[in-house]
Amino acid sequence: MADDQRPSGAVQSILELSAFNPVARENPHPMLKSMREDCPVFRDEAAKVWLLSRYRDVRETVNDRSFVRHPTKAEEGSLSARFVEQREDRGTSILFLDDPDHARIRQPLAKAFYARINAMRPQIEAMIDDIIDKAPVSGTFDLMAEIAVPVPVMVIARILGVDEDRLDDFRQWSEEVILGLNPVRTPEEDEALLHGAYALDAYFVELMEARRKAPQDDLVSDMVQLQASGEADISDGELRNNLEALLVGGNLTTTDLIGNGVWLFLTNPGQLVTFRDNPGLASAAVEEVLRFEAPVSITSRILPDDREVGGCPMKARQPVWMSLAGANRDPDVFEAPEVFDITHKRASHVAFGGGPHICIGAPLARIEARHVYLKLFERYPNLKLAEQELSWRSLPFFRGLERLQVEA
Numbered sequence: 001m002a003d004d005q006r007p008s009g010a011v012q013s014i015l016e017l018s019a020f021n022p023v024a025r026e027n028p029h030p031m032l033k034s035m036r037e038d039c040p041v042f043r044d045e046a047a048k049v050w051l052l053s054r055y056r057d058v059r060e061t062v063n064d065r066s067f068v069r070h071p072t073k074a075e076e077g078s079l080s081a082r083f084v085e086q087r088e089d090r091g092t093s094i095l096f097l098d099d100p101d102h103a104r105i106r107q108p109l110a111k112a113f114y115a116r117i118n119a120m121r122p123q124i125e126a127m128i129d130d131i132i133d134k135a136p137v138s139g140t141f142d143l144m145a146e147i148a149v150p151v152p153v154m155v156i157a158r159i160l161g162v163d164e165d166r167l168d169d170f171r172q173w174s175e176e177v178i179l180g181l182n183p184v185r186t187p188e189e190d191e192a193l194l195h196g197a198y199a200l201d202a203y204f205v206e207l208m209e210a211r212r213k214a215p216q217d218d219l220v221s222d223m224v225q226l227q228a229s230g231e232a233d234i235s236d237g238e239l240r241n242n243l244e245a246l247l248v249g250g251n252l253t254t255t256d257l258i259g260n261g262v263w264l265f266l267t268n269p270g271q272l273v274t275f276r277d278n279p280g281l282a283s284a285a286v287e288e289v290l291r292f293e294a295p296v297s298i299t300s301r302i303l304p305d306d307r308e309v310g311g312c313p314m315k316a317r318q319p320v321w322m323s324l325a326g327a328n329r330d331p332d333v334f335e336a337p338e339v340f341d342i343t344h345k346r347a348s349h350v351a352f353g354g355g356p357h358i359c360i361g362a363p364l365a366r367i368e369a370r371h372v373y374l375k376l377f378e379r380y381p382n383l384k385l386a387e388q389e390l391s392w393r394s395l396p397f398f399r400g401l402e403r404l405q406v407e408a
């Protein structure tokens, strides 16, 4: 769309809709609403990407298997072309792969991962109970530091099979590699990121070797056995990369699902009463938190050919970015979209994307969040927000709180 066709005050760049912009960081939804209404198929010329914000366009695009993802298939100089992974020995994470490689890696990994999650559900829930039981009994504490941050990292460590005596290291590496999600890093953060990435990779080399010799009851053992039997045609580097992707993709996102949910309940006390009276609504509550305050705001695809999307002509190699947060509040699909209501039957949200790349960790994130909400509000019958200046993280395209001070 040419500049003179843009509604006045309209955004010029997709970064303005992200947590980089203090206004969007505080509350992105009014900006996303204007976008959906005034310019639902938006062109960011500087980033060389399109942005869709209507539910139907987003749903159709994520589900369409003809779109591609690998950064080398994106127009040169575009934002999507910048995600090329550096280390050739490790292949590429499934997030950026296309078939046949995507299916070759994702299918056996997903099968083994889901079997693990199912088998370990009681253990996962017991770990969550343990973390919540260790949080302060009374007084004020930071829910993010005490509960929302440790839950996903401890759970994924147990699923993968990280040894007990390496858990503290694993937590530290995990925090360091997550710095990679922030495109604006200090030199110290760059150093920490590099340290974490290499230490984690070296540990996975060690862990895979150990499990080959003596398999245990964990995902790393499952995967090296599938490799050995020929059922999984995945190289060691690819396996390390994709096991590490479970850590990077799953930690901050699930932390935010927990934090955003607790914040939504504490700021909507009527909904909390409904939840306490009807614990059977726990799964519906998780879906409503995901819809209302999606932890990941955006995903993307790349056009394989010239075609029309959302009624606009587009060219091959142009990246199509999609506002998941915008789509999730589209009034054409969701009645009273600006109301957080766990009892409302709604269409399915797009917080986990869709189609071939739909979040592989969605079942795990759902189990964790559901159990945290249930256990937390049971353990703390009078939980409320403490006096505080709320601060949302400044990581672009993620939505989560830095701290959440609560009073038990």
Ligand code: HEM
Pocket: 062, 094, 095, 096, 106, 156, 245, 246, 247, 249, 250, 251, 253, 254, 257, 294, 295, 296, 298, 299, 300, 324, 351, 352, 353, 354, 355, 356, 357, 358, 359, 360, 361, 362, 364, 365
């Ligand atoms: C609330 C928590 C989470 C949210 C909101 C979330 C969101 C997303 C989104 C939006 C995508 C891209 C989907 C698409 O483009 O269609 C994705 C992909 C992915 N997620 Fe998650 N995620 C969450 C938790 C997790 C967890 C717990 C894990 C792993 C343990 C995980 C691992 C991944 C991986 C590996 C991919 C790439 C899948 C592929 O491209 O085939 N995520 N996630």
